[in-house]
Amino acid sequence: MQCGQFRAGSHVHDFLFASDESPDPQDASSGADAPDAADAAIPPWLVLVADDEPEVHAVTRLALARLRFRDRPVRLIDCTSAAEAERILRDTPDIAVILLDVMMETEDAGLRLVRRIREDLGNRAVRIVLRTGQPARVPEEELVIAYEIDGYTAKTELTSRRLFTSVVTALRAYAELAALEQRLAERSRALEEATVRLNRMATLDPLTGVWNRRRFLELAAAELARARRYGRQLSVFLLDLDGFKTVNDLHGSAIGDAVLRAVVRRVRAALRISDHIARSGGEEFVVLLPETDGAGAAVVAERVRSALADSPILVEERAIPVTASIGVANWLPTEPGVEQTLHRAEDALRTAKQAGRNRVERAPG
Numbered sequence: 001m002q003c004g005q006f007r008a009g010s011h012v013h014d015f016l017f018a019s020d021e022s023p024d025p026q027d028a029s030s031g032a033d034a035p036d037a038a039d040a041a042i043p044p045w046l047v048l049v050a051d052d053e054p055e056v057h058a059v060t061r062l063a064l065a066r067l068r069f070r071d072r073p074v075r076l077i078d079c080t081s082a083a084e085a086e087r088i089l090r091d092t093p094d095i096a097v098i099l100l101d102v103m104m105e106t107e108d109a110g111l112r113l114v115r116r117i118r119e120d121l122g123n124r125a126v127r128i129v130l131r132t133g134q135p136a137r138v139p140e141e142e143l144v145i146a147y148e149i150d151g152y153t154a155k156t157e158l159t160s161r162r163l164f165t166s167v168v169t170a171l172r173a174y175a176e177l178a179a180l181e182q183r184l185a186e187r188s189r190a191l192e193e194a195t196v197r198l199n200r201m202a203t204l205d206p207l208t209g210v211w212n213r214r215r216f217l218e219l220a221a222a223e224l225a226r227a228r229r230y231g232r233q234l235s236v237f238l239l240d241l242d243g244f245k246t247v248n249d250l251h252g253s254a255i256g257d258a259v260l261r262a263v264v265r266r267v268r269a270a271l272r273i274s275d276h277i278a279r280s281g282g283e284e285f286v287v288l289l290p291e292t293d294g295a296g297a298a299v300v301a302e303r304v305r306s307a308l309a310d311s312p313i314l315v316e317e318r319a320i321p322v323t324a325s326i327g328v329a330n331w332l333p334t335e336p337g338v339e340q341t342l343h344r345a346e347d348a349l350r351t352a353k354q355a356g357r358n359r360v361e362r363a364p365g
Contacts, residue, residue, distance in 0.1 A: 044075035045171055046094060050085040050110070051101040051131070056155070060099065063160040069171045082109035086116060095126050096174040097167060102132040114147050124148075125177055127170035131155055205279040207257055208264045216278030216286060220338040223290045227331065235289045235297035235330040236341055238349045239267070239304065242323045242357040244283040255315050262313045263322060270307040271300065286342070294330035294362055301326045301360045309358055323358035325349060332365050 049060050057078050067074045077095070079085050081104050089095060098117075102110040110130060117123050129151040150173060151166050203215035211219065220236070227234040241263065248256040260283065267277060267285065276288040287304075289297050305326055312319040327349025331341045344363040352361040 042072055044073045045069055045096045045174075046077060046092065047074055047167060048077045048079065048085060048088060048095050048098040050079050050082065050098060050104070050113070052080045052104045053101075056101070056131075059160075060163065063163045064167060067164065067167065069168060070175065074167070074171075081105050082113040085113060086121070089117060089121060089123060089126070093123075097127045097129065097170040099129050099131060099167070102130055111147065114149060118148050125174060125181075127174045129153065129166050129170055208261055208279055210264055210268075210285070211276060211278035213278055213280045213286075216276065216280070216288065217338070219276050220288050223288060224331065224338050226290070228333075232291050233293040233296075233330060234338075234341075235292045235294055235328065236338065236345050237287050237289070237297055237301045237326050237328040237360075238280070238342070238345045239285045239287065239301075239324045239326045240349060240353070241283040242325055242353075244322075247320060247322075251315075251318065251320065255318065255320070258315045259313050259320055259322065262315065263308065263324075266307045266313075267304050270304045275300070286345075292330075294328060294365070297328045297330060298360055298362045301328050305358065305360055325352035325357045326360045327352055327363065328360060329363035330365065 047064070049057055051057060051060075057076075061076060064074055064076065077088060077092070079088055083105065085098065085100070089098070100110045100113065102108070104110060106112075110132075114128055114130070117126065117128065127150045128148070130147075130149050131153055133155045150170050153162065153166065203212060204210065205212045223234055226232060244256070244259075247259055264277070264279075264285075267287075271277060271287065272289075274290050278286050278288075280286045287301075289300060292300070305324055309321075309323045312321045314320075327345045327347065329341050329345035329348060331338060335341055344365065348361040348363040352359045355361065
């Protein structure tokens with residue numbers, strides 16, 4: 001492209017562009033802001049041109065009119081001040097590159113904006129190429145060291161080829177940073193998902209999906225502390241399936257596992273939202289009932305017993321009758337922990353079994 005001269009008032013600007021061997025770009029009217037139909041569905045790379053000289057915007061469009069990077073077009077956004085550039089950056093977070101004039105409203109408006117972009121806006125992604133018409137004002141070495149920029153070019157040196165190269169280099173850095181951030185985000189999500197899975201493995205019974213005994217004791221300790229603090233009631237009950245070994249012996253362990261899962265579904269349906277159920281052994285479960293006294297816990301336990309005994313469980317076209325013996329105990333203020341309450345519930349469960357099974361017994365207290 002031949003040297004171009006543009007006049008603004010009485011000043012002659014002949015710095016953009018010096019002669020080089022780049023092919024002549026197409027007319028600016030068909031440049032980055034006028035994409036063809038094929039580009040309409042492709043998100044463009046956004047390049048912000050911040051310069052207070054209209055000629056700079058015009059020749060920048062000429063130089064970048066045909067630019068495509070990684071099969072995506074480039075769209076230029078024009079502004080004439082650092083304040084306007086900052087507003088655009090706040091409103092448009094996916095700007096890839098900013099071609100930034102050093103001197104606009106003030107002699108260091110561009111430099112101040114670089115600080116605001118990196119520190120106040122916290123934007124580390126956008127690539128910044130500084131351009132100046134007076135390079136002697138600030139030495140290049142000092143600028144490169146002091147500011148987080150990707151390029152610093154005197155306008156007198158800015159041929160169309162150099163501008164093209166500077167923008168492509170900045171776009172490549174932006175794309176690589178975006179790809180890195182995406183990989184980090186994906187790894188972070190994978191780590192979070194793995195952590196969730198590990199936490200579930202650490203707290204849930206793998207067969208039935210209810211709490212394991214360890215997690216149950218943690219929940220019980222928390223509820224006990226709340227009951228102490230606010231003078232609330234707290235109860236537990238132990239549930240043991242009657243003669244469950246026979247189910248495994250007659251039908252096999254796979255059917256037995258399916259029956260256990262069905263038992264959990266029925267028990268959960270009979271419990272309240274605030275109640276917690278955990279598997280404490282092979283066919284034994286424990287239920288924590290916050291803010292519930294012994295009489296109320298016995299009512300819930302009877303509802304659970306009835307839900308199991310009223311109809312058989314259907315597994316693979318087999319009707320398998322299931323009943324449970326249940327021992328209920330309410331926490332006593334004299335008990336230092338829930339373990340003592342559980343011991344009394346175990347005694348009540350033993351009484352239920354000895355009395356004929358398929359029944360609810362409540363511990364004294």
